[in-house]
Amino acid sequence: MAKNKIYPSFKEAVADIPGGATVITGGWGAPGDLPDNLTVALRDHGAKNLTIICVTPGTPQRMADAWGKKTEHITPNILIANKQVKKVICSISFPTTDFEKAMLAGEIEVEWSPQGTLAERIRAGGAGIGGFYTRTGAGTIVAEGKEKKIIDGKEYIFELPLKADYALIRAYKADKLGNLIYRGMQRGFNSVEAPAARITIAEVDDIVEVGELDPDIIVTPELFVDRIVKIPTEGDK
């Protein structure tokens, strides 16, 4: 019999994340592509000294306002505000966030990665690749301290893979085995991140029976997904 991957609540899905863990919080940063519920559950769970890997650790409220979001835009910023984070590996940040304040106050360590390099480092982490040479960042401060190599007459820099203990991701639908499909930009970073963690937890709009998802459209196969939680909708108990 297949292992039951369906968790009844976000709280239970993140309950074993220990202090000091490395956690990917998924998505690119659109209104509908971040694991809002799992991120809130991790804040309420309270594990500390976390290393967070994400695209952006915080979005200013004005952006959420422009998107017409009625509630706060949930990002890893809430974990930083709650003093749970010791290090962030990310690509972009915005003023006025708790992340920015904590960074400027020296309360958190920050490692910047160009966004495409970040995506590829995560992909490499999930795919067992020991690193790669890229043109991105050559001749800039990103190259400082990194191995350089001339390939075909051009300078490349060496980037290391990224792996995590846990990944919190957002997808559209799962089947009961954990196969995932995405909507729009949910695919962008979430599907790259799913393979890169020891335990990958997905929050989804819907969980369907095995066989209901056409194999031709499954993006993330079940072996990358350990836990799934359905996002409650009105009328759910």
Added chain:
Amino acid sequence: MKQRLDQTTIALRIAKEFKDGDVVNLGYGLPTLAGMFIPEDVRVIFHSENGILGYGAPLSADERDQWDPCLINASAQFVTRLPGMSVFNCSEAFGMIRGGHLGIAVLGGLQVSEKGDLANWIMPGRAGGMGGAMDLAACGSKLIVGMEHTTKDGGMRILKQCNYPLTAPECVSLVCTDLAVIEVTKEGLLLKEVAPGWTADEIQAVTEPKLIVSKDLKEIEL
């Protein structure tokens, strides 16, 4: 006082560079405006590094009923879902960029050097991230930079050497400012167009490196 072009007009000039069938990535801010000026008989295929190709125009607040929380461009605008649009993961999206599959990338700028070095992601002494700018600048596709020719207090932005942290060295093909259109060539910076009423000497006075004045120098045409 002679006029400088406003941001929208710079964007209009940039859009003239797009040809039918070009795959174009527009950076945050001014470059995004260039997407609004595509002639009807030209098909420009817009790429966004968050994983979409072939998306349509940004949707305004009045078009809120069409907003899709899973469909924004890299400037965080909701965009139209066009027939033929595709979505893909960001590893692939940046593979398209680094692999040289874009025709044109358009970025904003803080400084551009004589050799085409670009600094556009951070001021010295500030903390922050570069997002996708370094990947786009280093990709080897035609790179157009849209920016104001000088800083607010009149300082030069087109310099012999950038003194802000670089986005990528030797990457810029064309600079479109509120005063001029300048091409980066092996021989140096080639002044091709000037804003209405401005002379080559006046542009040179606000540009540090020696400009090569094109034989066909003309007013910026839109």
